[in-house]
Amino acid sequence: MATENTRGLARLMLAPSVVLLLVWMVVPLAMTLWFSFQNYNLLNPANVSWAGLFNYQYFYTDPAFFQSIWNTLLIVGGVLLITVVGGIAIALMLDQPMWGQGIVRIMIISPFFVMPPVAALIWKNMIMHPGYGVLADINRALGFQPVDWFAQYPLFSIIIIVAWQWLPFATLILLTALQSLDGEQVEAAEMDGAGAFSRFVYLTLPHLARAVTVVILIQTIFLLGVYAEILVTTNGGPGYASTNLPFLIYRTALLGYDVGGASAGGIIAVILANVVAIFLMRAVGKNLDK
Amino acid sequence: MARAVSNRRKTIATIVAWLVALIIFFPILYTVLTSLKTEPEAIQGFSLVPSFTLESYVTVHTQRDYFKPFMNSVVLSLGSTLLALLVAVPAAWSMAFSPTRRTKDILLWMLSTKMMPAVAVLVPIYLIFRDFGLLDTRIGLTIMLTLINLPIVVWMLYTYFREIPGEILEAARMDGASLWGEIVYVLTPMAVPGIASTMLLNIILAWNEAFWTIRLTTTNAAPLTAFITSFSSPQGLFWAKLSAASTLAIAPILIMGWFSQKQLVRGLTFGAVK
Incomplete structure (x- = not known):
């Protein structure tokens, strides 16, 4: 139907986006790959030489490496667990008739719009601070010792902060999905004597499957790259207790000036992201095709 | 009963x-x-009743020059959004109205560029920026934010444009409208709401982006994300000042966000959930 002319025009319109993204994807990645095989330190930039697999070996034998991968997965897993379960619960709650629903909704989605450094600093100083934080105030009022969250449970504290930021996202998407649930179906099930619990398990949950899939996919992309929250709270510590892979690479690159080592780490991060992406796509592919 | x-x-x-x-x-x-x-007052313990003083706002403004990072945030988020729209509107348009066999692959490929971890290209981007004198410049960061959000912008526009019925175009063509007339008088009015929503979401994402904005700036081009991060090593009493700076940094986006709940779901799920 489309003529040669319009087809050519369509290609021309598409070209800038494709070219830009292609360059943006290929050039830096190729450079990272090249650097990862070089001895290249920014403190000694005149002395660059071929390193073979040394950088990978170095990164692999670094005791922080496995811990950082484990921490990365813990952050992704922990936040997903909290936001999906919490999101379903809050979405169900918001779906009930109530007074002031608009305001409740606005309050619940608000954390999503708070920029990561602000969110982390608010939690660090106003909520979790062992001296002046609200949680410390509560502990003292109840007669307990205040907890020094970032020293004792650094990773857990970061998971809480990140989960707080992403809970609204999960809630909003699950609520949107919930509201498209067929009311007549629910009524029919009710008439047939299905209790609230079995209605939830056999009707609501399957209906939400697609939305849950989308939530997991999109959040994973962002959660693999958690950075600012760690930078302003624990700075990766104590030790490497709250260092994830992005943070380890940042430390190697911009604090250690080790271009080669950081690039090897970067390639490992790409591989990890791809493994997760493939695994997720496969696990959820069927769900998305519906 | x-x-x-x-x-x-x-x-x-x-x-x-x-x-x-x-x-x-x-x-x-x-x-x-x-x-x-x-x-x-701020460290005296839990209290929900402030004395309603504005002194922290004044201090943040005079001592730490809040205005500069604020303007940087405005320029970066608006600039990168407009730039992304400029590139993405034609692309989304052509994929929505003259799709080919490869359209779906191209869309998925664009999405997959979002999956590349930012930190993996930190070193090359840093070196490129250094060598081209782009470190700590608004131009460099605007380009960066444009590239990061481009896939989302294309996707979101595509889902909106696809909903514009093709029959309307044919009707216009039958009535003798030229291609130009078609675009200006028929399609544009129908596309405006989608473009506006996309713009809104992209401004929010660009405003809150907190990896590149922190790493590629120091003072001149530092937006609010980097400015607030500089509060992470406190000197003396700073709770109220931190709060004032934080409130100012999140207020505009919070209010925009409240008005864009619906678009947000759609934009962030790439049209998969509406």
């Missing part, structure tokens, strides 16, 4: 929901309240 039961249920739902909402919203609320306290 049934009415009484449902009223009771509504009351319980209301109480539970408000309680949960207040707990989730509390950190933001407490920040706003603390920003209205004096410094000694």
